[in-house]
Amino acid sequence: MTRVLIVAEHDGNELNPSTARCVTCARTLPQAEVAVAVLAADGGAVCQQAAALSGVDRVLRVDDAANAHALAATWAPQVAALSKGFTHVFGPSTTFGKDLMPRVAALLGAPQLSDIMAVEGAQRFRRPIYAGNAILTVEVPAGKQLVATVRVASFEAAPEGGSAAIETIALSVALPTHTRFISVSSDAADRPDLQAARRVISGGRAFGSAEKFNLLYSLADKLGAAVGASRAAVDAGYAPNDLQVGQTGKIIAPELYIAIGISGAIQHLTGIKDARTIVAINKDADAPIFEVADIGLVGDLFTILPEFEQLIGNKA
Amino acid sequence: MSKILVCVKRVVDFNVRIRVKPDGSGVVTDGVKMSINPFDEIALEEALRIKERGAAQEVIAVSIGPADAQQQLRTALAMGADRAVLVQVEAAPEPLSAARILLALIEREQPQIVILGKQAIDDDNNQTGQMLAALWNRPQATFASKMELADGRARVTREVDAGLETIEVDLPAVFTTDLRLNEPRYVKLPDIMKAKKKPLDTLKPDALGVAPVDTLKVVRCDPPPQRQRGIMVKDTQELVAALKKKGLLS
Ligand SMILES: Cc1cc2nc3c(=O)[nH]c(=O)nc-3n(C[C@H](O)[C@H](O)[C@H](O)COP(=O)(O)OP(=O)(O)OC[C@H]3O[C@@H](n4cnc5c(N)ncnc54)[C@H](O)[C@@H]3O)c2cc1C
Ligand SMILES: Nc1ncnc2c1ncn2[C@@H]1O[C@H](COP(=O)(O)O)[C@@H](O)[C@H]1O
Numbered sequence: 326m327t328r329v330l331i332v333a334e335h336d337g338n339e340l341n342p343s344t345a346r347c348v349t350c351a352r353t354l355p356q357a358e359v360a361v362a363v364l365a366a367d368g369g370a371v372c373q374q375a376a377a378l379s380g381v382d383r384v385l386r387v388d389d390a391a392n393a394h395a396l397a398a399t400w401a402p403q404v405a406a407l408s409k410g411f412t413h414v415f416g417p418s419t420t421f422g423k424d425l426m427p428r429v430a431a432l433l434g435a436p437q438l439s440d441i442m443a444v445e446g447a448q449r450f451r452r453p454i455y456a457g458n459a460i461l462t463v464e465v466p467a468g469k470q471l472v473a474t475v476r477v478a479s480f481e482a483a484p485e486g487g488s489a490a491i492e493t494i495a496l497s498v499a500l501p502t503h504t505r506f507i508s509v510s511s512d513a514a515d516r517p518d519l520q521a522a523r524r525v526i527s528g529g530r531a532f533g534s535a536e537k538f539n540l541l542y543s544l545a546d547k548l549g550a551a552v553g554a555s556r557a558a559v560d561a562g563y564a565p566n567d568l569q570v571g572q573t574g575k576i577i578a579p580e581l582y583i584a585i586g587i588s589g590a591i592q593h594l595t596g597i598k599d600a601r602t603i604v605a606i607n608k609d610a611d612a613p614i615f616e617v618a619d620i621g622l623v624g625d626l627f628t629i630l631p632e633f634e635q636l637i638g639n640k641a
Numbered sequence: 642m643s644k645i646l647v648c649v650k651r652v653v654d655f656n657v658r659i660r661v662k663p664d665g666s667g668v669v670t671d672g673v674k675m676s677i678n679p680f681d682e683i684a685l686e687e688a689l690r691i692k693e694r695g696a697a698q699e700v701i702a703v704s705i706g707p708a709d710a711q712q713q714l715r716t717a718l719a720m721g722a723d724r725a726v727l728v729q730v731e732a733a734p735e736p737l738s739a740a741r742i743l744l745a746l747i748e749r750e751q752p753q754i755v756i757l758g759k760q761a762i763d764d765d766n767n768q769t770g771q772m773l774a775a776l777w778n779r780p781q782a783t784f785a786s787k788m789e790l791a792d793g794r795a796r797v798t799r800e801v802d803a804g805l806e807t808i809e810v811d812l813p814a815v816f817t818t819d820l821r822l823n824e825p826r827y828v829k830l831p832d833i834m835k836a837k838k839k840p841l842d843t844l845k846p847d848a849l850g851v852a853p854v855d856t857l858k859v860v861r862c863d864p865p866p867q868r869q870r871g872i873m874v875k876d877t878q879e880l881v882a883a884l885k886k887k888g889l890l891s
Contacts, residue, residue: 428781431776432775435737436856459864575802
């Protein structure tokens with residue numbers, strides 16, 4: 326019997342879509358029973374959302390004022406305590422899961438597999454290494470508990486339609502006080518979420534300034550797209566860090582990805598390999614981005630962007 | 642005396658075009674340029690700046706790897722580390738084993754600050770720092786883009802999916818670096834000469850009482866599926882037409 330525990334990612338009110346993707350991954354394990362753990366100050370609403378996901382058998386609700394923010398040092402001992410009896414413990418391969426899951430694994434003395442992209446059996450998985458330039462098939466010894474993060478771009482979100490039972494759990498775990506949450510700030514709060522968006526347009530160093538980078542936003546609004554950026558654009562301060570797409574930023578799988586003034590370094594391409602259609606706009610016909618683009622256009626972005634915006638009008 | 646321990650992994654240079662061996666046993670590393678993992682260069686730079694501000698007295702660079710990893714430790718010494726330790730193994734171990742080795746070194750050296758990269762760009766695991774913090778039972782501040790130290794505490798800005806998060810941790814603590822924490826300095830020639838005289842100790846894991854084990858078995862290594870080069874359009878109008886044809890614009 327395969328028993329999977331998924332640690333829910335949420336902001337206190339809303340379940341992050343990454344959790345539904347982990348459910349799909351867990352469901353592909355043979356004969357899997359899937360439980361979702363919700364750690365929160367007051368997990369009521371999030372538990373309801375988790376219980377409504379198709380493929381979830383149980384929801385474990387752990388309320389504690391200390392769980393108001395997802396501090397790995399605070400959450401890990403609780404997740405480790407919940408993990409007893411589970412063969413697999415999964416979290417999303419988002420900054421939340423990347424921070425938390427290895428801490429859980431070490432407490433359990435279990436190995437961790439990062440970024441599961443495909444399941445070949447309860448003990449056998451595929452994951453990318455070297456920025457996606459090689460794919461490893463890895464086997465976990467039978468009987469060994471496994472901690473893993475799920476590469477969210479590789480799995481669709483589980484649909485709604487479930488009605489799992491919600492169990493309230495009281496843990497008696499000593500929680501550390503050495504780590505304290507101070508604040509979180511976000512520039513892009515009112516824009517479509519990069520990791521969930523069906524359309525993404527990204528800009529690179531070519532924009533030359535934060536002001537000019539703003540050109541992307543009005544086009545993005547017309548397309549209903551999220552905005553992304555290359556590392557160079559983020560480093561230069563044209564775009565906030567949470568827009569970075571790539572090996573060390575976000576890995577995304579939108580239906581449409583438009584790269585504008587981005588050269589196509591391997592570290593960037595890693596983040597967009599799963600996009601259905603890639604469009605590249607670049608003034609250099611030899612830019613590596615064209616090697617992976619489904620549709621390429623050579624030209625100056627400052628000419629093309631206004632034309633593009635005008636041509637699509639308001640009916641995109 | 643306050644010490645900083647910095648982890649330095651030897652990896653294939655980020656500019657190298659990775660090739661998978663035809664027999665599927667791994668990627669080609671023979672005759673390939675090797676470097677310090679870029680995130681570890683950032684870790685070392687941060688450690689040096691902390692020392693230069695007077696908030697620490699000694700920076701120790703540590704690597705776990707084959708004898709050749711001495712090259713990367715020499716580079717770390719040339720950048721400014723005071724001494725280096727190589728824990729010599731045939732090949733870099735899994736993160737949990739690496740963390741156990743690092744914990745044993747921490748017990749010996751008693752650093753206040755331990756800085757690692759957020760991920761090694763070869764295995765892309767992003768695990769070791771978090772595991773080390775758990776084993777050590779100390780705070781972790783991962784994906785740091787800003788570190789401020791005062792009164793035995795650190796205030797750290799972290800790059801997270803939502804934006805920037807700030808947390809405060811008590812020292813000693815483990816930190817992992819993100820790209821924008823700093824820009825590492827270049828090594829100057831005289832520093833390379835000086836580095837030759839700095840201490841570089843080599844020891845085996847058993848001297849630390851650790852026996853590294855790899856639990857996960859690599860069955861196969863494959864090249865990724867390649868995306869095909871598509872069509873080129875000649876102007877914006879054609880681009881819009883092509884998108885409409887694919888049903889991506891209405
Ligand atoms: C450890 C490590 C991790 C990294 N992680 C990431 C990551 O996660 N994501 C990421 O993106 N990068 C990452 N990088 C950086 C990556 O290697 C590249 O440096 C970066 O992606 C380049 O960004 P860019 O394409 O915007 O800039 P450039 O490479 O400078 O490309 C700019 C492009 O714009 C074109 N251009 C210029 N002017 C115009 C114009 N007027 N109109 C049209 N086109 C124009 C140019 O022809 C050029 O192709 C990482 C690097 C390292 C070492
Ligand atoms: N073999 C090693 N030698 C030195 N440092 C390492 C080693 N393995 C991992 N690290 C450190 O841990 C970080 C994260 O590595 P990983 O968890 O493998 O992605 C790296 O950036 C290094 O700082």
